[in-house]
Amino acid sequence: MTTLVASDLDRTLIYSAAALGLTAPDAEAPRLLCVEVYESRPLSYLTETAAGLLAELARETLFVPTTTRTREQYRRIRLPVPTPGYAICANGGHLLVDGVADEEWNRSVRSRLDSECAPLAEVSAHLRTTADPAWLLKERVAEELFAYLVVDRAELPASWLKSTAAWADERGWTVSLQGRKVYAVPRPLTKSAAMREVARRAGADTALAAGDSLLDADLLLAADHAWRPGHGELAEEGWTAPGLTVLPERGVAAGEEILRRLLSAARGGRED
Structure with a gap:
């Protein structure tokens, strides 16, 4: 039997300093392992x-990092496990096999996007021209697959987000706010499609998943069982689904608990 574990990374398994959510006195804070360096x-x-739990999980299951990050951003992460046999990047747009992008998979994804959605150029231009410089910090296109804005969240008008989401929906795209980023993603570009492809290739019998954002919802729905933390977009929406366990833990403590639950489920529910 092969158990596939597809987990989001940022704010699910790994956390920036701002997202750690440490609440204990400093002298009682958990020891932390840095797994990403950016600009030194x-x-x-x-x-x-959590690092120890992840190492056990990677030994006992088919662990598949599953992220909206680009390939370049993903490769900055140094998880305490051997290079995974599969990794999902760009929200399902790229499938890495032993660290190398599967170009055939990417071509099949792009073909579907071309036939089912408005062009990326149209959507990114709309974001750029309607955004207000008063709250827009950066504008980016990721892997020529989707677009996102880095914003001053405190100044971002809810009305702009609502109207932009409605405009995008008519064109086959979804818009979501995650932290300081507003993502515009083609509706067929999903983590779940890539997870199903990995499961097919690997002959996995069971799929477990974890995630915290709206872009993880399809992944959680596609798994046999899934977990989400007590923080993030899904928590703010009160989102739930059959087969989903909602954890009360927040911040880096949630990442540790998610790994504990994934490992227990992979072992058939045993707590070792």
Whole structure:
């Protein structure tokens, strides 16, 4: 039997300093392991306990990192496990096999987007021209697949987000706010489609998943069982679904608990 574990990374397994959510006195804080450096500065962490759990999980299951990050952004992460046999990047647009992008998979994804959605150029232009410089910090296109804005969230008008989401929906795209980023993603570009492809190739019998954002919802729905933390977009929406366990933990403690639950489920529910 092969158990596939597809997990989101940012704010699910790994956390920036701002997202750690540490609540204990400093002297009682968990020891942290840095797993990402950006521009020579530490950026992302998990607890040392979580690192040990992840190592066990990767030994006992088919662990598949599943992220909206681009391939370049994903490759900055140094998880305490051997290079995964499969990794899903760009929200399902790229499938890495032993660290190398599967170009055939990417071509099949692009073909579907071309036939079912408005062009990326149209959507990114709309974001750029309707955004107000008063709250727009950066505008980016990721892997020529989707677009996102980095914004001053405190100044971002809810009315702009609502009207932009409605405009995009008519064109086959979804818009979501995650932290300081507003993502515009083609509706068929999903983590779940890539997860199903990995499951098919690997002959997996069971799929487990974890995630915190709206872009993870389809992944969680596609799994046999899934977990989400007590923070993030899904928590703010009160989102739930059959087969989903909602955890009360928030921040880096949630990442540790998610790994504990994934490992227990992979072992048939045993707590070792």
